[in-house]
Amino acid sequence: MAEVTFRIERFNPETDSEPHWEDYTFEPKPGSTLLDCMNHIKWYMDGTLTYRMSCRSAICGSCAMKVNGGGQLVCNAQLDDHLGCHVEDDRLITVEPLGTFPVIKDLVTDFTPFWERMHAVEPYVKGTDYEDGDKETRMSPDDFSKIDPASTCIACGACYSECVSFDMDKKFLGPAALAKAQRIVHDTRDHETQERVERLSEEGGMWDCSHCFACVQACPKPVKPLYRILELRREADKLGVHDNNGSRHARAFVDIIEESGWLDEAKLPLKSVGSLQEIMTDLVPMGIKMWLKNKYRPNPFHLLPGMHHPEVPKMNEVTKIIEKTKHSHQK
Amino acid sequence: MASHEPEAIKGMPGKRYAFYPGCVSKGACKELKKSTETVCKHLGIELDELKEAACCGAGISDDVNEEMTDALNARTLAMAESRGLTLLTQCSTCQGVLNKINKELQRDKKKRDAINEILEDTGYQYDGTVEVKHLLWVLIDEAEYGLSRLKDHVKNPLTGLRVAPFYGCYILRPSDDLGFDHPHRPTSLDELISALGGEPVDYNGKSKCCGFPIQFMNPKNSFAMAGTHLTSAKKQGADTMVTPCPLCHLNLDERQSDAANVLQERGKLSGSIDLPVLHVPQLVALALGYTPKQLDMQTHIVSTKHVENKLSGVAAG
Numbered sequence A: 001m002a003e004v005t006f007r008i009e010r011f012n013p014e015t016d017s018e019p020h021w022e023d024y025t026f027e028p029k030p031g032s033t034l035l036d037c038m039n040h041i042k043w044y045m046d047g048t049l050t051y052r053m054s055c056r057s058a059i060c061g062s063c064a065m066k067v068n069g070g071g072q073l074v075c076n077a078q079l080d081d082h083l084g085c086h087v088e089d090d091r092l093i094t095v096e097p098l099g100t101f102p103v104i105k106d107l108v109t110d111f112t113p114f115w116e117r118m119h120a121v122e123p124y125v126k127g128t129d130y131e132d133g134d135k136e137t138r139m140s141p142d143d144f145s146k147i148d149p150a151s152t153c154i155a156c157g158a159c160y161s162e163c164v165s166f167d168m169d170k171k172f173l174g175p176a177a178l179a180k181a182q183r184i185v186h187d188t189r190d191h192e193t194q195e196r197v198e199r200l201s202e203e204g205g206m207w208d209c210s211h212c213f214a215c216v217q218a219c220p221k222p223v224k225p226l227y228r229i230l231e232l233r234r235e236a237d238k239l240g241v242h243d244n245n246g247s248r249h250a251r252a253f254v255d256i257i258e259e260s261g262w263l264d265e266a267k268l269p270l271k272s273v274g275s276l277q278e279i280m281t282d283l284v285p286m287g288i289k290m291w292l293k294n295k296y297r298p299n300p301f302h303l304l305p306g307m308h309h310p311e312v313p314k315m316n317e318v319t320k321i322i323e324k325t326k327h328s329h330q331k
Numbered sequence B: 001m002a003s004h005e006p007e008a009i010k011g012m013p014g015k016r017y018a019f020y021p022g023c024v025s026k027g028a029c030k031e032l033k034k035s036t037e038t039v040c041k042h043l044g045i046e047l048d049e050l051k052e053a054a055c056c057g058a059g060i061s062d063d064v065n066e067e068m069t070d071a072l073n074a075r076t077l078a079m080a081e082s083r084g085l086t087l088l089t090q091c092s093t094c095q096g097v098l099n100k101i102n103k104e105l106q107r108d109k110k111k112r113d114a115i116n117e118i119l120e121d122t123g124y125q126y127d128g129t130v131e132v133k134h135l136l137w138v139l140i141d142e143a144e145y146g147l148s149r150l151k152d153h154v155k156n157p158l159t160g161l162r163v164a165p166f167y168g169c170y171i172l173r174p175s176d177d178l179g180f181d182h183p184h185r186p187t188s189l190d191e192l193i194s195a196l197g198g199e200p201v202d203y204n205g206k207s208k209c210c211g212f213p214i215q216f217m218n219p220k221n222s223f224a225m226a227g228t229h230l231t232s233a234k235k236q237g238a239d240t241m242v243t244p245c246p247l248c249h250l251n252l253d254e255r256q257s258d259a260a261n262v263l264q265e266r267g268k269l270s271g272s273i274d275l276p277v278l279h280v281p282q283l284v285a286l287a288l289g290y291t292p293k294q295l296d297m298q299t300h301i302v303s304t305k306h307v308e309n310k311l312s313g314v315a316a317g
Helices: A034-045 A112-120 A141-151 A158-162 A166-169 A175-186 A192-199 A214-218 A224-238 A247-259 A267-272 A278-291 A315-328 B006-010 B032-045 B065-082 B092-107 B111-124 B135-138 B147-153 B188-195 B221-233 B246-254 B256-265 B280-287 B306-316
Strands: A004-011 A020-026 A062-066 A070-073 A093-094 A102-105 B016-020 B048-050 B085-090 B132-134 B162-165 B240-243 B276-280
Touching: A004 B162, A020 A034, A020 B016, A020 B085, A034 A093, A062 A141, A070 A158, A070 A214, A102 A224, A112 A141, A112 A175, A141 A224, A158 A175, A158 A214, A166 B221, A175 A192, A175 A224, A192 A224, A214 B016, A214 B111, A224 A247, A247 A315, A247 B065, A278 B246, A315 B065, A315 B111, B016 B065, B032 B048, B032 B147, B032 B280, B065 B092, B065 B111, B085 B135, B085 B306, B092 B111, B092 B132, B092 B246, B111 B240, B132 B135, B135 B147, B135 B188, B135 B221, B135 B280, B147 B188, B162 B188, B240 B246, B240 B280, B246 B256, B246 B276, B256 B280, B276 B280
Parallel strands: A004 A093, B016 B048, B016 B085, B085 B132, B162 B240, B240 B276
Antiparallel strands: A004 A020, A062 A070, A062 A093
């Protein structure tokens, strides 16, 4: 096999003021995983290279790092699938520590922020009353299927590496913790569902996710945190936890589609925010700016109660679909 | 060589698409639809607009009603199927939502049957044969329109214009369902910019979220995201930014002064950002010889004067 170059970000807090790149060029064995390559470098080329690894089987979750710019596990990734990503050299692989966590040394990051958020969602079943002598609580296969994907999380942290919401605002619980929260919320043995969903609807919770799919891309397991977050949002809607901008926004969106079949961009913001202050200090100045530039001049008449902008042609077809699916949209 | 004579390129039979414009291009980003139609007409790409299609839900309506969202999108896919056409979007988000449900319906016969049952009274049924493509992909892909044909139409190359490509989310991820670009190291917009004679600018954050989806839930964080990407591009010397998504445009352009305010509060910026943001077809149309006025660029909240000056400076010099 032809040579490859691993360009690895190195940082030793005892000697370095900032990280630097080092190149390792070698001939990998055919069929190597990315972890095989990292091990080759450490064992035969530079013993000072520091990273976490253990099981080599995508079970322990310790070997997540950023490869070619994206967080992922390296033990279950084939080298061949990651070549050809760099325009300047198709035999180049870049490796960096996971993003958003503090770096301890080389590719080893401090997982304290990760575990703090996991603990914050109280990831254990609460409130189950066992009857005398009863040692088990049974769960149907259907019920288990709701918590199965999130249960497969191996806490590798790759999702946090790529989460831009977490990167910008550390109040955000983040992908893996919210997926864990969904796993407990939908666990039939847990008796604090309502309280949990209410807490998870507050600032830093489920509605702070920007729906960017970065965690879905990074996740090496079926967890795919964004999809679990969407399940939490639907649960919140079902349980009537509506008093926040996220829920108001989603419900207004559906209401507007029900009215006219397509989005009314003037009405949506007005129905999404919870206070007159937000309307006056944020939406009105924005609207004026757009009006003056002739970018968007909605008909104010359409904003009056009971009114709406023109319907899409054949709205009756849209209405039929809405009527048939209404049962899953709890009012 | 002989098979690629310019005549053969110019004489390429017009390719026809089922066009799904998306709500934003009929509301707050009308300039996008106008520019797409301008570019497509110029290149001989025929657009059969799906006027009866409903909103795709933008990844939001399924927070409340997933079934309704899936069925409305299946109806849209069925409209393209009944015409025997590929579905064309000009919005990354519409593309992402439609592609996700399309892939699910193609993979999962049981789900397709259930959705078709909901569609029954509408007269539509979906068999899972449609492909969903973004305008950007059609312009790049030689099997569709292709950059080699596009290059042939460039009248005013964007010489000297440093353009920051902003890919955002929906056009890249999840790559298993899309597979056009590498999810971390995309190149399609860069290739387009180069083909138009411009200079692509590399910067951090080009494949990150613009922040738009949390504009009402966590405005500061939303604007911090937009501002961080914009200033990162500006620091690398960008004259303008280009995006394939009108929702990104709404945060990057309309909210640019809010983004600047948040960065100022956080001590990460002094002054304004002042980076014009263009839609993909606007950038293409400029190179095809259209004027900014013809593309309604004067309606952008951040002035695009800098782009005009830069391009006319090159023309004059």
